[in-house]
Amino acid sequence: MEPTLSQVASAVDATWVMVAAVLVIFMQAGFALLEAGSTRMKNAGHVAGKTILTFGICSLAFWALGFGFTFGTGNSFIGLSGFFFDGSEEQAAAAFQSLSYASIPAGIKFLFQLGFAGVSLAIAWGGFAERAKLSVYFVFGVLFTVLIYPVVGHWVWGGGWLGSLGMQDFAGSTVVHLQGAVAALAATILLKPRIGKYNRDGSSNLIPGHNQVYTVLGVIILWVGWFGFNAGSTLGSVSGFFGYVALTTNLAAAAGAVAALAISWIVMGKADIPSMLNGVLAALVAITASCAFVEPWAAVVIGAVAGIVTFYTAILFDRLGIDDPVYAFSVHGIAGIWGTLSTGLFATPELVEKVGIGAPGLFYGGGFHQLGVQALGLAGALVYVFAVSYGLLAIMKATMGLRVTEEEEVVGLDLSEHGTYGYPELLHHDSKVHREGGSASAYSAQSLT
Template sequence: MEPTFASLASAIDATWVMVAAILVILMQAGFALLEAGSTRMKNAGHVAGKTVLTFGLCTLAFWALGFGLTFGNGNEFIGLGGFFFDPSGENAADSFSNAFAADIPISLFFLFQLAFAAVSLAIAWGGFAERAKLSIYVIFSFLFTIVIYPVIGHWVWGGGWLAELGMQDFAGSTVVHLQGAVAALAATILLKPRIGKYNRDGSSNPIPGHNQVYTVLGVILLWIGWFGFNAGSTLGSTSGFFAYVALTTNLGAAAGAVAAMAIAWSVTGKADIPTTLNGVIAALVAITASCAFVEPWAAVVIGSVSGILTYFTAIWFDRKGIDDPVYAFSVHGVAGIWGTLSTGFFATPELVEQAGVGAPGLFYGGGWHQLGVQALGLVGSLLYVFIVSYVILAALKATIGLRVTEEEEVIGLDLSEHGGYGYPELLPAEHISSFKRNGSHSLTR
């Protein structure tokens, strides 16, 4: 049969979403490099390796239950169908009719949304870094993907109560980034600071990451992957709107990089590289909600503000004794809050009409309504994720424990959890063989 215009357009849209899904999955490599580079050498192999493990666990959990709970037909609070997803089944898409209207295969929609869930989970791991047991990663991967992420996802994207109110979160400042950041914050509070981070008087000791080149490469990969994240959320390319979303995304990221470096330079007299990198990611997080709703100049403002906010909030949390090794809550949480609120200020009538979600922002004659919806969605999401994450992790802490022993933490998680070192040429071979034979007690502190 000769292809029709509609069938060609559908094939082009599907191809773009497939490319976008791959770009979002590639962000896992960015997180691995960023987190490994931001932590110490003795934990580098562990930090990078668990990224692969948790992506696999997230995939299985999202296939079994997470996808159906997020997008399945149900009620205002949770999906109730489409579990153990099988796209080959007769009328498979019917279980998701309330949330799935795009002209692409339902299996591709699953893959794209799985990539988002995996990003949210990867963000959460920042709060666990350098001191959590590997078994906690396994358990929390399943529970986050089944009990936490799908609830907010359904509220906003799956036809839930926030969707009915018109909450604007185009690609996930709240659904993806805030969820992961809040879970990271709960973990950071319960795990307590790393050994040596704070002195008796409460003053903080810097624990720099071991490889700044890794962190730069990680951020570049994330920046590239974000074009799939945001522009891919159009779920098509034939309308050309994906290009506009890519434009606002890139403008926001660039503004965040410049603003973060500028504020660090003005305060400390040094153009701090980690601050600049955090500014990029924070700006990308912030523009994620608003990329389809705001004009280019507003994207620059949103990105700049997020870079500045991240710098000061990271300092504030550190002074309050919250040891967040990769600044997960400042970068993804604070920026996610600002980005979600920003549509309530900057959403234009024309773009809101095109997106078909919510109302114009305060600065475009929309009044306070949309800003109120955004704030309500933030408060509800933050409370749910923090309470459930805290309860789950507190239960695990009371039963099997969250944290490795002091000796294992000092040795490093590469050896204590995996029996191998990420940089073996820097550790005497007899130490590694002795450790494998006798366990952690064979290595002195």
């Protein structure tokens, strides 16, 4: 039988969303490189490797419970159907009314949404970097995927109260990024700063990452992955709207890169590469909520502001004594807040009508209504995620402990948690120099001449 035109259209939509899902899942590679490059050599294998472990944990937990809590039909607080998803269209039709607007196979819908939950969890791990025990990744990985992410996800996307109010969060500045970032903040507060980060007088030391090239590569992968993240959130391609979303996404990222590098140059006198990379990610996070609602010029403004604000907040949190090793809260939290608010400012009437969510923003005659809805959604998400994350982590801290011992932290998590170095030759050579006593100083003296 010849396929009908609508079947072909549906297949094209499905193919695009499948590609988008793969792009979003590939963002795990970006996070692995970004986080490993931004931390020290002795922790590199652990930091990168746990990305795979936790995506595995997330996949199982999201399949069993998380997907149902997020998108299942339930009340305005949480979904209550569709657990242990069997991949069938029948179960999807019965349990996932909130996703019924897209005419693509249920398995692809699941995979795409799993990618988002995985990204949110990967962001949260930023706050744990270089000092959390491996067991914490197992336990908190499950708890986050089942009890934290689905709740706010349901509120906004799963038929919950924020969605009913018309909150605009197209691809998840709040749902994905802010949630991950707030969990990271709670973790970094409870874990306390890394050894050597702060001096007795309260001043902080820069702990540079061991491989800036990894970090750059990670950011490039994330930038490309974001086309799946944002443009894929159209959940279809036949209308062609995904091209527009990709356009605003790219413009914001570009503006974030340029603005962040420029501000670091002006303030520090040195054009700082890590600051530029943070600026790119912050811009992408910010445009995630608004990519479908704003004009290209506004995307440039949103990206540039995100890049600049994040530069300052990264310094601010550092000074407040919060050791956030990969700047997760600045990049995903502060920029998530800004991005979520930005659509309340810049959303145009035409695009709002096209997407069919909420109202135009303040600068387009919409008054303060949409801005108010956005702010309310943010407040709700912040309070819920922080309270639950902090509570769960505090219980874990009291029962199983969160942090490795001082000795384990000094020797590095590669060795203490996995028994082998990520860079065996290099670090073994180094430790040999130290063991032989005296030759370490000879080595450094030699390097000066």
